Amino acid sequence: MGNEAQNLREQILRLVGQYSRAAFPVADFLPESTSIPVAGRCFDEADIQSLVDASLDFWLTTGRYAADFERDMARFVGAAHAVLVNSGSSANLLALSCLTSPKLKERALKAGDEVITVAAGFPTTVNPIIQNGLVPVFVDISLPGYNVSVEQLEQACTRKTKAVVLAHTLGNPFDLKRVAKFTKDHGLWLIEDCCDALGSLYQGRRVGTFGDLSTFSFYPAHHITMGEGGCVCTSQEELRRLLESFRDWGRDCRCAPGHDNHCKNRFGRQLGELPFGYDHKYTYSHIGYNLKATDMQAAVGFSQLKKLPGFIEARRQNFETIRLGLEDLAGYFLMPEETPGSVPSWFGFPLTIRDEAPFGRNELLGFLEEHRIATRLLFGGNLIRQPAYRNIEHRVVSNLEVSDRVMMKAFWIGVHPGLTAPMIDYMIEMFHRAPEALEASDARAKTGKP
Ligand SMILES: Cc1ncc(COP(=O)(O)O)c(C=O)c1O
Structure with a gap:
């Protein structure tokens, strides 16, 4: 970027700080008149500056801020990888869908397999089970924790059971010790829906690091926001590759959006029945989606994460x-x-x-x-x-x-x-x-x- 552009950018960001202080002053609380919402964006001038900074790049799609966010988010959670998507619902869809990959061989989820979850939950925790042709098996919750009634897991388990998908209700971790033992004993996948539980600890460790995959939401009601946004965390490299493929149209190539030929072998592969050298960028190994977030969303998340x-x-x-x-x-x-x-x-x-x-x-x-x-x-x-x-x-x-x-x-x-x-x-x-x-x-x- 030239000097003039850099100077202008700095001026704009200074003005944005000034604007944000003027436009969003802290209002006095007036009983009976000020509404008390259940949740809402908590933001400051740094968040707005970060958003504008990303806008001035005009990169638009997933870019430098997304990479920075994924690095910092993974570090915060304590997972090896974070994969940014456009909502918590997309994160749940992506997490479960990637487990249907034929690359997982006999561990892959197949139509008709059963997935244990709770009946009292958020719809898009459950919906990906149905959307992938799998069968939800509903167990009850218990009070006063509002989480899975762990005693019912054994009763729910059959030969067809292949995975457990559970949310940490309203931030309260479910009994991870017993659930993780259950999934390990039965060789089941475990997905932790942490959309409402970013930062919760269980036995000193952050939730989202106990299961094979964990999901997060950054909708304004949540612990941090980017407007619409979500991510999937995992510490398994194989799952990370599957997540990225399913998120990015199902493609085989792993170049970031707007970048080509990082593998230096874009036109030199023989894959399946494709003509030799068929462009790796247009080679698909999964029936995927496009669930990417924009860099403007990521820029807000990146700044929010610091708070x-x-x-x-x-x-x-x-x-x-x-x-x-x-x-x-x-x-x-x-x-x-x-x-x-x-x-x-x-x-x-x-x-x-x-x-x-x-x-x-x-x-x-x-x-x-x-x-x-x-x-x-x-x-x-x-x-x-x-x-x-x-x-x-x-x-x-x-x-x-x-x-x-x-x-x-x-x-x-x-x-x-x-x-x-x-x-x-x-x-x-x-x-x-x-x-x-x-x-x-x-x-x-x-x-x-x-
Ligand atoms: C437990 C749980 N899972 C998933 C979601 C979906 O997140 P999003 O609204 O970002 O799609 C929510 C939303 O609040 C939720 O509470």
């Missing part, structure tokens, strides 16, 4: 403050508990309303939303009750009683780093006001008096 340790700490502290603040309401709510041996990087604060509580979930969530406190359900609840899953081929182990209970009674509130102490105090206060306010409105409804 991740602080974000995780803030999430943990917010979770603890809420836990302490709601402790005396345990007669109404089942309080969440982390899996023994884990230090979660919480995504949200889950609560299940007890049967004895004098209010229903809809009334409570209505009350909270009226007071500008956002809530979310635990994703799709028991997924097999969702219209999309009505006709899928599947098996179910147990009566999925807890998944149903969670579908009817659970919800979660935010713990994200954008929450301030006054916001959390206000949330806690509103939870304390809710039972009385809802009882009073219930009584009014019964007597018909205003």
Whole structure:
């Protein structure tokens, strides 16, 4: 780049910093008026500068920022490789699809094979199983951890079982010791969906390093964001190659986008029945996708990653403050508990309303939303009750009683780093006001008096 261009770039980035401070000032919290979201982008001028820097390159597709992000992300997680994609859902699709590669020989997943997962989860944790012609086998979860009921895994396992795909619900690691032992004993693949659990620790090690593959999401609600984005981590070189092939159209060539002939043998190969020397760039070894992210997305992720340790700490502290603040309401709510041996990087604060509580979930969530406190359900609840899953081929182990209970009674509130102490105090206060306010409105409804 010439001097003039370099000087202009520096000026632009300085101005962007100035713009970002002017455009996004920290607003005061006004109870009843400022909304308290469950999650949201936490960003600063460095993120916007990084985005603009990538835009000025006008490389557009996956480029230098993607390479830097993949290196730093792998390092943070403690995996050998990170493969950047355009969403957490794409990461799940890619992770499972790469296991269907014929290159894995007898270990490859084949149509009709069974994959164990939980019924109470996020849809795109499960969907790749169906999309690849495999059969999901649903097991229940347990409370108060909201994770797989490990006792049901043995019951779910048959000759056809080939893999286990599980998410660390709302950041709380599932029992990795027992699940990893189960998959090892039975020779099964393990995919950890860490989309909600970036930075969670289990026995001192980051989640995402226990399974063969792990997936992450960088949607704005998540621990770090790039708008839309995700990645798959693995420490197995063979799987990394498969991930890159399936991500990049199914091609055999491993040159980065916009680069050619790194192997110096682009026109010198004999592959299958292709004419000798057929361009390696247009040689396909898999039925692939294009799931790449742009370098603008990667640039935001690269800058966000530097703030991740602080974000995780803030999430943990917010979770603890809420836990302490709601402790005396345990007669109404089942309080969440982390899996023994884990230090979660919480995504949200889950609560299940007890049967004895004098209010229903809809009334409570209505009350909270009226007071500008956002809530979310635990994703799709028991997924097999969702219209999309009505006709899928599947098996179910147990009566999925807890998944149903969670579908009817659970919800979660935010713990994200954008929450301030006054916001959390206000949330806690509103939870304390809710039972009385809802009882009073219930009584009014019964007597018909205003
Ligand atoms: C557990 C889990 N897996 C996968 C996803 C999908 O991620 P994305 O929204 O980036 O596609 C989500 C989304 O929140 C999720 O919570």
